[in-house]
Each structure stands twice: as structure tokens, then as C-alpha cells.
Amino acid sequence: NVSGQVRLDVRAVGTSHDPHFQGLIEIGDAAFLVTSTGARYQNGRATLRLATDRVEVASLHVEDTGGRSIEVSGSLGTHEMRVGDLEINVTARRVEVLRNEFGRVEIDADLRLRGRFESPTVVGTLSIASGTLNVDEILERTLLRPYATEPMPIANTDAIAALNPWSRMGLDITLSIPQELRLSGADLQVAAGTPIGLGDVNLRVGGDLYLYKDPDMPLSITGSLDRVTGWYRFQGRRFDIDEAGSSINFFGDV
Numbered sequence: 001n002v003s004g005q006v007r008l009d010v011r012a013v014g015t016s017h018d019p020h021f022q023g024l025i026e027i028g029d030a031a032f033l034v035t036s037t038g039a040r041y042q043n044g045r046a047t048l049r050l051a052t053d054r055v056e057v058a059s060l061h062v063e064d065t066g067g068r069s070i071e072v073s074g075s076l077g078t079h080e081m082r083v084g085d086l087e088i089n090v091t092a093r094r095v096e097v098l099r100n101e102f103g104r105v106e107i108d109a110d111l112r113l114r115g116r117f118e119s120p121t122v123v124g125t126l127s128i129a130s131g132t133l134n135v136d137e138i139l140e141r142t143l144l145r146p147y148a149t150e151p152m153p154i155a156n157t158d159a160i161a162a163l164n165p166w167s168r169m170g171l172d173i174t175l176s177i178p179q180e181l182r183l184s185g186a187d188l189q190v191a192a193g194t195p196i197g198l199g200d201v202n203l204r205v206g207g208d209l210y211l212y213k214d215p216d217m218p219l220s221i222t223g224s225l226d227r228v229t230g231w232y233r234f235q236g237r238r239f240d241i242d243e244a245g246s247s248i249n250f251f252g253d254v
Contacts, residue, residue: 002030002032003029003030003032004027004028004029004030004031004044005027005028005029005030006025006026006027007024007025007026007027007028008023008024008025009023009024009025010023010024010025010050011023020052020053021050021078022051022052023049023050024047024048024049024050025046025047026045026046026048027044027045027046027047027048028044028045029043029044029045030042030044030045030046030062031044032044037097037098037099037100038098038099038100039064039096039097039098039099040064040065040099041062041063041064041065041070042063042064042065043061043062043063043067044060044061044062044063045059045060045061045062046061046072047059047060053077053078054075054076054077054078055075055076055078056074056075057072057073057074057075057076057088058073059071059072059073060072060073064095064096065096066094066096068092068093068094068095068096068106069092069093069095070090070091070092070095070109071090071091072088072090073088074086074087074088074089074113075087075088076088076117085115085116085117086113086114086115086116086117086120087113087114088112088113089111089113090109090110090111090112090113090124091110091111092107092108092109093108093129094108094130095107095108095109098131101134101137102134102138102141103131103132103133103134103137104132105128105131105132105133105181106128106129106130106131107126107127107128107129108126108127108129109124109125109126109127110124110125111123111124111125111126111173112124115170117165118168119165119168119169119170119215120165120168120169120170121170121171121172122169122170122172122173123171123172123173124173124174125173125174125175125176126173126176127175127176127177127178128175128176128177128178128180128181129180130180130181131180131181131182132181132182132183132184133182133183133184134184134185135183135184135185135201136184136185136186136187136188136189137185139185139188139189139190140189143190143191167216168215168216169213169215170213170214170215171211171212171213171219172211172212173210173211174208174209174210175208175209175210175211175223176208177205177207177208177209177225178206179205179206179227179229180204180206181204181205182202182203182204182205183201183202183203183204183205183230184201184202185200185201186200187200188200188201196235199232199234199235200233200234201230201231201232201233202231202232203228203230203231203232204228204229204230205225205227205228205248206225206227206228207223207224207226207227207248208223209221209222209223209224209225209250210222210223218253220252220253221250221252222250222252223249223250224247224248224249224250225247225248225249226247227243228241228243228246228247228248229243
């Protein structure tokens with residue numbers, strides 16, 4: 001659900017094939033829920049200035065339920081009803097981005113979106129300020145239920161999904177985890193139908209990962225979580241993790 005107030009002061013000139021808009025769009029008291037992550041946002045406000053062949057995001061501010069903000073600024077080129085050149089900057093400090101059965105995560109962000117609107121490149125840094133990931137739930141969803149086993153009815157096209165630029169997007173992001181991320185899970189399974197799971201984990205991890213993706217290519221993750229503490233329990237026996245010799249390593253293919 002999305003709520004808010006919008007004030008328009010816009011004038012259109014030119015032709016129907018190549019219109020130009022001038023004026024101001026102001027949004028206030030906006031609130032919404034991101035259903036895929038469970039994160040809620042409030043106190044949203046934005047000022048957009050429309051000029052010939054350009055939309056300027058003078059300011060865009062939104063807060064999570066704890067009052068911590070995301071700030072966006074930049075501009076979009078427009079011409080003949082198309083969105084073109086993209087220059088958007090995004091900053092966030094300890095903003096909640098995940099709150100559901102998979103866990104809770106707060107991040108710091110300093111990102112830059114450049115290129116074309118239909119094929120943007122995202123560069124910058126992300127840092128996990130704090131969080132917990134429920135590894136058992138994530139493995140259950142990603143490994144044991146990778147696709148639906150029941151027939152799906154034909155549905156109307158989701159316009160938002162159709163506009164999702166993930167396949168056309170480029171990424172070059174450093175993800176820093178300063179040992180504030182907790183990984184937990186009970187009776188971890190990596191294959192369906194096995195009589196014995198891998199056990200239970202309760203870990204705190206830290207390290208640096210590098211996320212890279214070219215347009216129309218899969219995501220690559222490299223790096224290491226080389227600061228690992230906590231414990232692992234298998235068939236009733238508990239093993240404490242030796243931080244000096246433990247790591248979780250990524251070699252590209254997710």
C-alpha cells in the first residue's frame with residue numbers, strides 16, 4: 001500500500017510526439033511497504049523540477065520506521081516521451097532494508113546510478129550496519145524450492161515487473177560487513193529428502209565481498225567473510241568456531 005500527497009504545477013509545451021514539461025512536482029507524507037522485503041517506510045517527501053529534456057530530483061527523502069533516512073538526488077534526461085541519461089546519487093545510514101522470515105538487516109549506502117535509464121550502472125559501497133539472516137529459511141527457499149511445482153494460471157502482466165531493469169543492469173559494488181551480521185539456522189538442509197541435516201549454526205561474520213555484473217549477465221560475488229565466530233552443533237555435539245582459521249569464501253558464481 002502507498003499513501004501520500006502530491007502537488008502539481010506543470011505546463012506542457014511542444015507537440016504530442018515531442019512534448020516538453022516545465023514546472024514542479026512535490027510529494028509529501030508518503031508511506032509504503034516493500035512486500036518482498038517486509039520493510040516499511042514513512043515521512044517520504046520529494047521535490048521534482050521539470051525542465052526542457054530533463055527532470056531534476058532536487059530532493060527525495062524517506063525514513064524507515066526507526067526514523068533513519070534515505071536521501072536521493074540527481075537528474076533524468078527526457079526526450080520524445082523517453083527517459084534517457086541517468087545521474088542519481090543515493091545515501092543511507094543504518095536504514096532497515098529487510099524485515100521478514102529471512103531476517104532483519106540495516107545498511108549504510110553510498111551508491112551512484114549512471115548511464116541510460118533502460119540499462120543503468122550502479123557503483124558504490126554498501127555496508128551492513130547490523131543484522132540477522134536466517135540461513136535455514138534462505139536455503140529452504142533458494143535451494144529446496146527453486147521453482148513452483150504447481151501449474152500457474154495466466155495472469156495479467158505486472159507493469160512494475162516488466163520495467164524491472166535487473167537483467168539490463170550493471171553492478172560494481174563493494175559490500176562491507178564489519179562483523180555485525182549474524183547467521184543463524186536450525187537443521188540446515190542443502191538437498192531435499194535427506195534424513196540428516198547439516199546441523200545448527202549461530203555465527204557472527206565479517207569481511208568484504210565484491211558484487212559485479214555486466215548487463216544481461218549473471219551476478220558474480222567474490223571475496224571472503226574472514227572474521228567468523230560462534231558455534232556449530234551437529235547431532236547433539238557443539239563445536240566452537242576457531243576465528244583464526246575460519247572463513248566463508250565466494251568465488252564468483254552465486
